[in-house]
Amino acid sequence: MRFFIDMRERDSLFAGIDKITVLIYLALVLIGWISIYAAVYQEDHSSIFDISQNYGKQLIWIAIALFLAVIVVLVDIRFFPAFSYLIYIVVILLLIAVLFKGTVVAGSKSWFQIGGFALQPAELAKYATCLALARALSNDFFDMRTIKGKAIAFAIIGLPAILVLLQNDTGSALVFSSYLIAFYREGLSGYLFIAGFAVILLSVLTLLLGPALMIISVAVIAVVSILFIKRNRTNIVKVISIFLVAAAFIFTVEYSFENILQAHQKSRINVLLGKEIDLKGAGYNLNQSKIAIGSGGLKGKGFLQGTQTKYSFVPEQSTDFIFCTIGEEWGFIGSVIVIALYIILIIRLINMAERQRSDFARIYGYGVASVVTFHFIINIGMTIGLVPVIGIPLPFISYGGSSLMAFTLLLFTFVKQDAHRLDLL
Amino acid sequence: MRKPYTDRKYIIIGFVIAVGIIFILKLFHIQIIDKSYKLSADNNVLRYMTQYPARGLIYDRNGKLMVYNEAAYDLMVVPRLVKNIDTVEFCNIIGIDRETFISNISRAKKYSFFKPSVFEAQISRETYGFLEEKLFKYPGFFVQIRTLRKYTEPIAAHILGYIGEVSNRVIESNPYYKMGDYIGISGIEKTYEEILRGKKGVKIMMVDVHNREVGNYMEGKFDTLSEMGSDIYLTIDAELQAYGEYLMKNKRGSIVAIEPATGEILALVSSPTYDPGLMVGRTRTKNYFLMSKDSLKPLFNRALMATYPPGSTFKMANALVALKYETLTPQSRYGCSGKQSQPIRCTHSHETPLALRGAIEHSCNSYFWATFRDLIGSSKFKNTAEAFQQWTETMHSFGLGKPVGGDLFGEQSGKIPQSGEYNRIYGVNRWRALTIRSLSIGQGEILLTPVQLANMATIYANRGSYYPPHLLRSVTQRSDSIALPEFKKKYTSVNQNHFHDIVDGMHQVFSGSHGTARWYRIDTIPMCGKTGTSENPHGKDHSLFIAFAPMDNPKIAIAVVVENSGFGATWAVPIATLMMEKYFNGEIVRKHIEERMVNAILY
Numbered sequence A: 001m002r003f004f005i006d007m008r009e010r011d012s013l014f015a016g017i018d019k020i021t022v023l024i025y026l027a028l029v030l031i032g033w034i035s036i037y038a039a040v041y042q043e044d045h046s047s048i049f050d051i052s053q054n055y056g057k058q059l060i061w062i063a064i065a066l067f068l069a070v071i072v073v074l075v076d077i078r079f080f081p082a083f084s085y086l087i088y089i090v091v092i093l094l095l096i097a098v099l100f101k102g103t104v105v106a107g108s109k110s111w112f113q114i115g116g117f118a119l120q121p122a123e124l125a126k127y128a129t130c131l132a133l134a135r136a137l138s139n140d141f142f143d144m145r146t147i148k149g150k151a152i153a154f155a156i157i158g159l160p161a162i163l164v165l166l167q168n169d170t171g172s173a174l175v176f177s178s179y180l181i182a183f184y185r186e187g188l189s190g191y192l193f194i195a196g197f198a199v200i201l202l203s204v205l206t207l208l209l210g211p212a213l214m215i216i217s218v219a220v221i222a223v224v225s226i227l228f229i230k231r232n233r234t235n236i237v238k239v240i241s242i243f244l245v246a247a248a249f250i251f252t253v254e255y256s257f258e259n260i261l262q263a264h265q266k267s268r269i270n271v272l273l274g275k276e277i278d279l280k281g282a283g284y285n286l287n288q289s290k291i292a293i294g295s296g297g298l299k300g301k302g303f304l305q306g307t308q309t310k311y312s313f314v315p316e317q318s319t320d321f322i323f324c325t326i327g328e329e330w331g332f333i334g335s336v337i338v339i340a341l342y343i344i345l346i347i348r349l350i351n352m353a354e355r356q357r358s359d360f361a362r363i364y365g366y367g368v369a370s371v372v373t374f375h376f377i378i379n380i381g382m383t384i385g386l387v388p389v390i391g392i393p394l395p396f397i398s399y400g401g402s403s404l405m406a407f408t409l410l411l412f413t414f415v416k417q418d419a420h421r422l423d424l425l
Numbered sequence B: 001m002r003k004p005y006t007d008r009k010y011i012i013i014g015f016v017i018a019v020g021i022i023f024i025l026k027l028f029h030i031q032i033i034d035k036s037y038k039l040s041a042d043n044n045v046l047r048y049m050t051q052y053p054a055r056g057l058i059y060d061r062n063g064k065l066m067v068y069n070e071a072a073y074d075l076m077v078v079p080r081l082v083k084n085i086d087t088v089e090f091c092n093i094i095g096i097d098r099e100t101f102i103s104n105i106s107r108a109k110k111y112s113f114f115k116p117s118v119f120e121a122q123i124s125r126e127t128y129g130f131l132e133e134k135l136f137k138y139p140g141f142f143v144q145i146r147t148l149r150k151y152t153e154p155i156a157a158h159i160l161g162y163i164g165e166v167s168n169r170v171i172e173s174n175p176y177y178k179m180g181d182y183i184g185i186s187g188i189e190k191t192y193e194e195i196l197r198g199k200k201g202v203k204i205m206m207v208d209v210h211n212r213e214v215g216n217y218m219e220g221k222f223d224t225l226s227e228m229g230s231d232i233y234l235t236i237d238a239e240l241q242a243y244g245e246y247l248m249k250n251k252r253g254s255i256v257a258i259e260p261a262t263g264e265i266l267a268l269v270s271s272p273t274y275d276p277g278l279m280v281g282r283t284r285t286k287n288y289f290l291m292s293k294d295s296l297k298p299l300f301n302r303a304l305m306a307t308y309p310p311g312s313t314f315k316m317a318n319a320l321v322a323l324k325y326e327t328l329t330p331q332s333r334y335g336c337s338g339k340q341s342q343p344i345r346c347t348h349s350h351e352t353p354l355a356l357r358g359a360i361e362h363s364c365n366s367y368f369w370a371t372f373r374d375l376i377g378s379s380k381f382k383n384t385a386e387a388f389q390q391w392t393e394t395m396h397s398f399g400l401g402k403p404v405g406g407d408l409f410g411e412q413s414g415k416i417p418q419s420g421e422y423n424r425i426y427g428v429n430r431w432r433a434l435t436i437r438s439l440s441i442g443q444g445e446i447l448l449t450p451v452q453l454a455n456m457a458t459i460y461a462n463r464g465s466y467y468p469p470h471l472l473r474s475v476t477q478r479s480d481s482i483a484l485p486e487f488k489k490k491y492t493s494v495n496q497n498h499f500h501d502i503v504d505g506m507h508q509v510f511s512g513s514h515g516t517a518r519w520y521r522i523d524t525i526p527m528c529g530k531t532g533t534s535e536n537p538h539g540k541d542h543s544l545f546i547a548f549a550p551m552d553n554p555k556i557a558i559a560v561v562v563e564n565s566g567f568g569a570t571w572a573v574p575i576a577t578l579m580m581e582k583y584f585n586g587e588i589v590r591k592h593i594e595e596r597m598v599n600a601i602l603y
């Protein structure tokens, strides 16, 4: 098998590439670099090539990422399904190795230090998992509706998630749950999501209102439903069992919150629910972030004019909180543009996935869309206070080589397959 | 090909669009509707004022205040905001020259253009008052109130340690600290930094274009309160500490006094010492430099860091190992030929043969050489090396050969030699008790710190056990998040029974007709002790003494080292007994002895 395309075929090489996707990619990477520059900008350091500064390093990362993108486009598309398991296994081994040989950065043992650069295998794991899922789920005998199907699918995302969790990197571990979106498209029951939503709703309300009030409310709902439904035996048993499960769940939530969660985790949740206004730890970052974004107003303060984001009171400014800089310097208009770019990209990816002829390419495409969606929701949601503070980067924009390379690989592997979608049969 | 779920694409897309709309609505709220996030129209700037909590106070064991705080004023600068100022006038107000101004500004710029940093630390209250009126003329500058350490008495400098500006290395490794913050650098200030420092807060002020503070940002909603540091009660008795320093004036050496029942250090004197007030504020760097050049090394904490061969004070420990392995009984007698003794001369003339108590009273070298020889050469062990290894391990159980204290900053290990070391020097099986005979009288390779010597006295006082000597008595907890150290009781590997004759012997050192400390006994306080002379190859020998009192239910154990003063009984004994007299009686009756000690200059 040859993996690189002949030079003679080169004319047609970029022919099928989806221009909208690539343009949005380039736009996001550019916005990212500008924002990183603004986030760390100081008047006396102004060379954009300054390697000691994040923006200088990011320039190198961008160059490497673009190079990778071209390589991926040059690879024969048969490479991806053929090597997906091998890549997955290698990355899993890397995840195990980093537990023993890794360097600890900000409390997480998740980095390999190679010379001056640090590599985070957890980022590569997103790519490898996406490939392995596409391969496994596209198998002719695979069926998401069966227990076996679910077991395989969840094992593929569970293994890297647990290894990343062991590195003490909860945020990156949660990312693997994003593939549930792809699973849903492949046949995972929608009721699971409704149940999941009910679980979240019950948890939030229990923590807000306390268990007593919640039990009463659920009981009232149960009684009312019994009054309105057809009162046969099965229905009444159903309502009562749902009530009992809900009641048990409410107590479990209360118990785990009080007894299992650690103080800082409790405080994060309390801040998010608005129960704690004492802004020392978790709430502090969030409020600094909201001040920065809020102070941007409609049009923003302008490029390099953000003062709020410069005081470093927002930690991880060029990585996890990069959206603060965008919100402050480019205002509501700039923020909406960035959000729109992500939504267009995600919809585009979904539509592209649907037009694939091979199951592998479709599932892979949904995998890419899922990961981008998850990062987009969690990261921006966190900076504006809609979801808990979970440290994961904003795709293509945040500072960081591992993240940019992983997302570039993810995206261009799909763009490449999409370009060849008509080659099959 | 399975295409049954194609419709689900719309649900997923609908979900993503819904999230996008929610985000946009939320952004619309915080960026457009909610005015509270915006600064007022006249382009106010936010100033983040760090709220420094008052550092915890330090008291002695009786609640006597030792360290407190006084306000100081740091002139801060935000380089980005500095423009069009009258440099000459500015320099005149704060009393610096143009070069200093330029170097201070460039140092601040190097740290950050946007974050405030210290321009000039600790300007006087008068300068502050004068500057406050004119501050509007100097945009980018403001004054931050800080606290400085003050001392009620110029004592206990080595114990308390000092604070200073945090180093870049610390800033990089610990995100709590920012440039210009203070941190404990030595002593208690360092060991208990986290307890004393409290927690910084931030006050966000709005500042107008004229560099005037126009109020709290959003009524202080985003401010964080600082948390006061917790107060510390030391185990030190300030009065005894001060008296010890008074006695050690013009001498080199240490006094360490411990409460045997608890391991609490009552006094920890290192001489020469310095006034802790010298290590505060703007003059600290200069004073530090001067003292570090001083040939008497006033910064060096001898009580924890100097190591000495323990000399005859070590004889009881040697006897205890022999008793433990039953190569010696309290009744065993050994003869002595005084100055003709071989292989070690005995410098004391006394009756002979002696049993254990008498040998301690007379400090007979021949006796302790013989017990050491019988132990190391005993057929109970496979060979010399194994016998010696047992000796080493027993010594380790006395807290020797490693830092013994629970919370003592910079404490040294001292040294207890091991078999391997002699195997390297002499070759395996090529050495015997005779080869290492000087150990039998506490000379040679053994090295102890004064705090280890005092802990040995504690072990005899307690008949075989001790608590790691420590300085922290209690803390007035202001936040419950800080774990306090625990000091757990430790036992030596020698049975308690073996200590009776040792203690009796040490009592005879005071009460016996030939006891080496008999001139200094106090009839109302039954004391036990042992003198020692530490051989010093670089000059006159060091005078050593360890003691405890009263004999039963002891309240104080003490070690005294007076460097280059010769025989132990001449200087270390009177100083130790004066300390005990002071501790028990509160005043000194033996004024003539006190006077002789205080007036002696032994540099």
Ligand SMILES: [Zn+2]
Residues within 6 Å of the ligand: B336, B337, B338, B346, B347, B348, B350, B363, B364, B365, B366, B367
């Ligand atoms: Zn003798």
